[in-house]
Amino acid sequence: MKIFISTDMEGLPGINSWHHVEEKDPRYLGRYMAETLTWILDGIKSSDLNSKIEQILICDSHSKGENLSYDFTENDDRIYLISGGLRDYYMMTGLDASFSTVFFVGYHASIGSMKGTMDHTYSTDVYEIKINGKHMSESTINAAFAGNYDVPVSMVIGDHALIEELKGEMPQSVLIETKRGLSKFAAIMKPKNLLKKEIIEGTKEALLRTSKMLIKPYKIISPYDVEISFKSTAMADEATLIPGVKRRDGMTVTFKTNFYDELMQTLLAVVYAGEIGESMGR
Template sequence: MKIFISADIEGTAGITNWDEAKKGNPDYAEFREYMTDELVAACEGAGAAGATEVVVKDAHSTARNLILSKLPDYVRIVRGWSGHPDMMMFGIDISFAAALYTGYHNKAGTDTNPLAHTLTGTVSRLLINGEVASEYTLNALCAARYRVPSAFLSGDAGMCADAKVLVPAIGTVATSEGFGPATSSLTPGAAVKAIRDGVEAALSRDLSVCLPRLADSFELVVEYTTPVEAYGASWYPGVEHVAARTLRFKAADFFDIQRAVRFIV
């Protein structure tokens, strides 16, 4: 069994401030280690459930965050940004039995994580077929393009709840909860144990129930924080500039939505 894991940091247990998530800041080294420990726990849970190969996409910021010496020897790691529209899911294909997500955070505009955002700080809201989308939304639908179910997610409580809207059967571990700029969180050790056990349980069942249905067609709407970003991105082929801060793009294939996101966000 092959498992794909997309690893982010803003939903890691304890993380509360951007200084803890940005390479080069003094606080980053500590939370980079917690991010790695949670990812390793997911790998170990997958191994306990029968996985013989795990591919991990380092999917935060520089995509060079995970401490590689801590990863099990059955893991293959994808680092850096290739430029491919699969972005945070680059490396996934039809050979995987399931996709997992660690350290995930809720979408821009939500109050369940002080670090909530969608891809960049220039996006106020991103909608797919009228529903406000998170990075997880994009990534779970990307996995579904390859017929890969999304079986498990760890991150803030709001992200866990939203994940179940798209995939009701997904297993989740809520590592933290936001209160304005503050958080209430599991300890790193408690999060590691819950993630390891949660992944093993999530993968030890019929995974087909975790495959979301792809719509017959898609409408992408991006609302930017200022009109400047919207104007600059409005020249992408097929994009409609429907309001000062808003662009719209329609496509029948979700890959075309991914490709548009890659270039306009």
């Protein structure tokens, strides 16, 4: 049994502002990620399925992917760590059909979510992402990538707005709320000891549901029609330089594909290109 863990930071407990997840504020950077992952590891070790787990692959996926110290692997010889970028598939690098389950840790609400803590989708320059006309979040986009390999997402840890979004999308998954947003940059944090207990127990339950095959992989049926709206026309200008990407209007680009791995790579290329486009006029 192999566990894939994709980590972000905006949905972690104790985090509510951009400076909390930047290098200029060492009080926060990596601290709550490591703490949350330690609780998950406690849940794995106390699970009846612990002896069946061969590997725990952690994909550090916030920003440049340099938030979790390599020293964390000392906690268990089964832990492998993916760090740094650029890299294929970004938040899902390393996942394949050999994995039994996926955990999303520190994930956050999609762009435009009311009272979603630091809500965005891949980039603060993106206004919205749709696949086949459906509004998507990082969670659903990445879950569909896992579903492409028939791997289920058995646990998601994130803010209240995200959990509310996913209740209908992933009803069989263990969904654990870390905080409740009051606005984009303010939140009521759940008590640490309570959250620790919930994550330990939630991890055990996620593994149990996985072993009993109670969680269906999250899938989107091909062909895929992807629509990405930016916050600036300059971003769309740059994104349309990518072959296959078409302009729908001033701030929206689209592309089509029959393959989800190609969807993910193109989506990331479009987002990165958009960020470059806005910088051209500075």
